[in-house]
């Protein structure tokens with residue numbers, strides 16, 4: 001049987017009970033991700049196996065076995081319980097990629113509380129909107145990031161405690177407590193809270209076109225999807241050393257940087273340091289990474305460094321590569337095949353889907369530039385944007401639609417039921433992305449269907465940038481769009497109409513940029529500002545970012561009359 005025929009065969013017989021069976025889960029039992037990622041691995045004879053190999057920017061390495069992870073998550077969970085954390089409470093994890101981030105994340109789940117991971121580079125304003133929304137009771141953080149929390153805590157009535165993991169002898173403010181995990185008395189036995197498959201687990205914030213970022217709420221049931229996709233798509237085997245380059249502030253860093261791999265009992269290598277080609281290749285060589293999950297922007301950066309850089313390192317341990325977050329261009333697949341001897345396998349999914357839904361699974365021949373096919377058990381299609389019915393001919397461009405029902409599907413947007421409901425039409429979940437399906441059933445990504453900016457794989461909502469700009473006294477109106485960028489695909493650009501009495505000039509541009517820097521995360525910072533006398537609007541006065549976008553990319557503006565009715 002050919003590979004592709006085997007793949008199609010697999011699709012026919014697939015049932016999610018495979019994951020339940022492999023994880024030894026029986027209906028009616030408690031299901032706790034924290035327990036499945038640590039205690040269960042120990043109980044299945046892998047207590048002494050390495051769970052985490054951690055390295056920082058200085059090259060310092062620490063190693064943790066699954067038994068270490070079990071005891072440390074118990075210790076952290078017991079401490080948090082002592083601070084009054086109850087099941088269902090939101091606990092935010094706001095740290096660099098230090099071991100305490102990973103341990104704290106699982107500890108919160110062991111308590112039956114909801115973990116809200118946030119990217120440590122967020123400034124106080126990005127932090128405020130997300131903590132305000134979640135109503136987090138506790139934040140787990142480091143001293144340097146705790147200072148940002150300290151600045152805004154007056155505006156967060158629900159926030160009781162900041163737990164500072166590296167307080168040392170520093171003076172703490174009201175509401176702050178120090179917790180030194182390494183030196184805390186260890187808790188060997190801790191009973192994980194008996195969460196059910198539908199108990200909320202992770203609350204990930206994601207940006208949309210309008211309004212502030214929304215919290216996509218997941219449940220413990222997600223582990224079945226994350227476990228099985230990590231096993232089948234990332235092809236994780238018992239002897240692998242796996243590296244996911246994503247930060248747990250984003251969903252890839254939790255679904256495939258924590259839950260999926262550790263539920264498989266996989267050894268993960270974690271690099272808490274910035275990008276450089278030599279550092280990355282050196283990391284692969286040093287820890288003999290076998291499976292590598294990264295993103296197109298990083299691959300493009302590596303491509304820019306040329307073909308000599310990888311030759312300086314011993315990369316023969318690598319055996320499987322995958323990519324996520326943005327369109328993986330055909331050149332990147334061809335380049336990696338040539339230079340690393342392996343193609344990158346594309347994987348498409350979202351914060352909302354919780355796990356990979358469309359992918360080039362091993363065994364499926366890759367068509368470079370295509371995202372591949374739906375994962376077994378995922379019913380996907382492309383629907384006509386007008387009728388929301390699937391197209392009946394290949395090649396038509398429409399909206400990627402998924403039939404709800406796989407285990408890791410998000411269950412709600414936190415406190416935003418109307419927005420959640422608006423994502424479902426005709427029984428389909430609409431992803432907000434456009435694509436076509438070819439005659440062989442392969443999906444080809446076309447673009448997003450909304451105004452969200454995907455910069456280097458990170459979604460940035462234009463509204464967040466525009467809100468920050470509007471706080472500046474000179475700004476009357478603003479619109480943010482993505483402009484072309486050779487590495488990040490797109491980067492934010494702002495169009496600004498000034499209030500009367502202000503003149504556009506370089507000084508003002510610099511002043512607005514500096515103002516933004518205080519309010520926005522580095523990713524959301526506009527890389528260019530263009531002053532305009534007015535912004536294109538529709539009849540109801542909404543700014544038409546699409547018109548600006550089309551001009552910026554040298555594309556046809558299209559039928560503005562339909563836009564005017566939006």
Ligand code: 6R9
Nearest residue numbers: 324325326327328347348349350351433445
């Ligand atoms: C996992 C993650 C989701 C959005 C998604 C789409 C884009 C993700 C992609 C891709 C083209 C791929 N996206 N994977 N675009 N090819 N393989 O990235 O989640 O941060 O929620 O972003 O990213 O636009 O809708 P999230």
